Amino acid sequence: MAGQLVRRYPWVASSLVVLALVLGLLAGGEPTVARWVGSGWALLVGARIAVRMVRDLIAGHWGVDLLALTAIVATVVVGEYVASLVVVLMLTGGQALEDFAGHRARQELRALLERAPTRAHRLDPGGGVVDVDVADVRPGDLLLVRPAEVVPVDAELVGPETDFDESSLTGESLPVTRGVGDPVLSGVLNTEQAVTLRATAAAADSQYARIVAMVREAAESRAPVVRLADRYAVPFTLFAFLVAGAAFAYHRDPTVVAEVLVVATPCPLLIAAPVAFLGGMSRAARHGLIVKEAGTLERLAAVRTAAFDKTGTITVGRPALLAVRARPPWGSDELLRLAASAEQYSSHVLATTIQEAAVERGLALDSAQTAREEATHGVAARVGGHDVVVGKLRRVARSAPDAVEEPLEQGELAVYVAVDGRFAGTLVMSDPARPDARETMEELARLGITGTLMLSGDSTATAEHVADAVGIARVHAECLPADKVRLVQELPDRPVLMVGDGVNDAPVLAAADVGVAMGARGSTAASESADVVILTEDLRRTVTAVRVGRRTMTVALQSIWLGIALSVVLMGVAATGVIPAVVGALSQEVVDLLAILNALRALQDDRSDRVDVPGSAAERAEGAARAGGVLRPRLR
The missing domain is CATH 3.40.1110.10 (Calcium-transporting ATPase, cytoplasmic domain N)
Structure with a gap:
């Protein structure tokens, strides 16, 4: 285990070894050697940071590396080489801290990957059971799925009727009963008894495989850390230099400058944002939402207009x-x-x-x-x-x-x-209209998204009838796919969220600022074009996606501001000359830890995440009837 950590984080391990060596040399009465060793390692790490900073500047990115580099050089110059090593350890350990917090934030995303079935029990014509690799399953094969096993491929139930746990795909906490002939998605859990299924798709073409592919993409995506950090990097860096300059002007002591710059080292800007965004993606997964890249959460938080396809999105899509x-x-x-x-x-x-x-x-x-x-x-x-x-x-x-x-x-x-x-x-x-469509529009309005519209290929009378039933005021009917793309691109209040499910919706989902696909039964093209995929037939998850985006951005910004505020306080105290550089460096580590812990709040659900329609199933059905009865299907 220790060897793996050393191989994964060699700079952290090396910094720890050097720090221990320097402390040992000091304890052994060799301060000169300790100074040379500590200062040399700190400057080596500083040179590495300088190279990275130059590359970023060439690429057009102004970051916060300048402040960290200045802190290292200043502490070495004034002889505070132990503080230099603490700063170096803090910077090199930032990646390890981010990975640790990211592992916690990715748990729900990784759960899908870890549950991916690899073997299937295929029934041969003689009645025997043969274990085969899931990749060898073909449509038409009869499969045995035992209790507590995951369904390996998309299939239909041959028998008997039983309950499946679909929570890992859809977020639905209650078991779902499936009867003979009903479709059963890959990735759901068989809960009660052994059942026989007939495969309807190969593993690579099944729902779970598509979800796993999207989750891998989501887990590998990077949060918009550079953009968020850059927004605050320049003013924060200038403020730190201003405080350090004022302290030097007052004390005429370069040591005080080093002490100010040490507590201004900007690790909270670099670590808090990615942890919050990973937490938001994980939280979305718990609600049956796959957010393909972390930057989508930032756009979700700012959505001002929501556009909807009609059939399969506002309506049930089962004509x-x-x-x-x-x-x-x-x-x-x-x-x-x-x-x-x-x-x-x-x-x-x-x-x-x-x-x-x-x-x-x-x-x-x-x-x-x-x-x-x-x-x-x-x-x-x-x-x-x-x-x-x-x-x-x-x-x-x-x-x-x-x-x-x-x-x-x-x-x-x-x-x-x-x-x-x-x-x-x-x-x-x-x-028929979805029973949750009107509720979704009302929830969006309460979030301040009052610009809702419908883009439909149906006739004007039909589209307006559906829109009126669910509370959408603006309707564009008889639209071809190209018309939908043009209309979304022309919308003035941005970012624009577009929700759809069919092949015809794939272009407009890709064109919107945030494309949301109803993926439980929607087309593969729509899911691949979208930024967010809803893994259930619940349109209200659109509201949940917006809420998750807003909370994630709030937590990310709160974490950044928490780190900045604490750093400013420490800079003010350091400017008086009362904080030794080593103590200041250790204090900044505490600031980093607080920023990370606050960023992990993005994992937590708000009470507002629960958008279930109140009342019994009968009341919801009655509400659906009032919302529009039978409604016309998609463009033809």
Whole structure:
């Protein structure tokens, strides 16, 4: 263990050895040798700091290294070489202190990595169980998952019905019951009994693997330490030099200058911010939020405008087929069968609903001879000897000029179908609003984010109906992906937070200052483009993300100011000449420790983090009905 620490932190270990050697030489009556050894090591470390400082200046970064370098040189010049070594130990030990605090802050992030399954129990045709590497699992394999084991890949439950602990993915503390045929995400914990699952994805394509990849990226990201430190580095450095100059002018003693500069060594500026940001990322993970990089927390804290996609974000995103309105000579089942056959070649959320509705009616789907999807407009395919076009009215009307608009109730929208160049009918669908959507808007307003808007590909009437139901005042409807990007870029009140879930949302999530993906069921493209991924279907986690960002920034700035304030007090006392340089250096170590401990407060939850909707499940369901009943799905 000691050997690992020495290899990892050679400068810290060397500084400790030199300090011990110097103290031993002093105790043995060799002050001259002790001075040469201590001063030589301090100047060597100072030269290393000087090289780093020059590199930063060339790169355009003004840091706080100048103050630390001056403190080392000043103490060596006036003969306070023991104080020089304490300063050197403090500077070289700063990385070790940051790592120690960072290890505490990363615990929740590392928990996901440590729980990543590596083996799976595969059932062979003869009924036996074979342990295989999780990378060897293929879709369709039957897997046995025993109690207290983690589900290795995305799968569906074959049986029996049981409870799963999904807290590590979603933050949901209560077990979730899954029935036969229900999807089960990789990474959840089987709690009660052995179950059989059928793999639906390989390990590399499963939800947990994507989460682990995002967590690795998050854990490796660096907080905006340089930016935060640089904001205070110049005035803090100038103030320290001013105090040191005033002390010298009054005492005419260079020793007092060294004593002032020693207590002004700026370790709190360098250490407190990264510890606070790591704590904030860890806290977000506890709430089912993966923050991909620490700088996102700073932008979250400053968010002034929140934009939302509609389907799958404001609404549930699980559209239901209400009616099939066929035109002669087509019957409703035949129309649905042709439409579903064509939609097999579309990635749109409505395509899945149409296919599921056809399967539920026992309709056999045909393969297509040719198929082509036009993003956001529809799909055209050659199915069973027929040319079938499914999608928006404008697209279908190009193939079937006799297509007419379907009269709809508010909150509904039709998917139009043309067969062999003639209008064949419509598929009417609806999509319920999330029960937590209105609550989310109210919470954002209480946080001062009153600029909320909806960007939707749906018709104006449908989008406005949904927005009114959940309390969003500004609506931009009938948007293509490029329109959403342009609208977000043109928003005046920044930073802008954008929440979405679909493939169409990936460009605007990347364009926003903070992109938030509803990742529990959203597309991989959206999750990869976003800065924050919500691992549950709870839209209120958007509010939690903003709160975590604000608290993290508050704690980071408080820690920096705490270190600055204590350093200023110590500088004032040192300027009187009553604090020996060694005592001042040790006092600064105490300041560093206090700043780190305060920064670790970013790990703690506030009472305001609990944004659960009050009342029973029945009351929440009733609230959802009042919030808009059935609502129309995404752009088509």
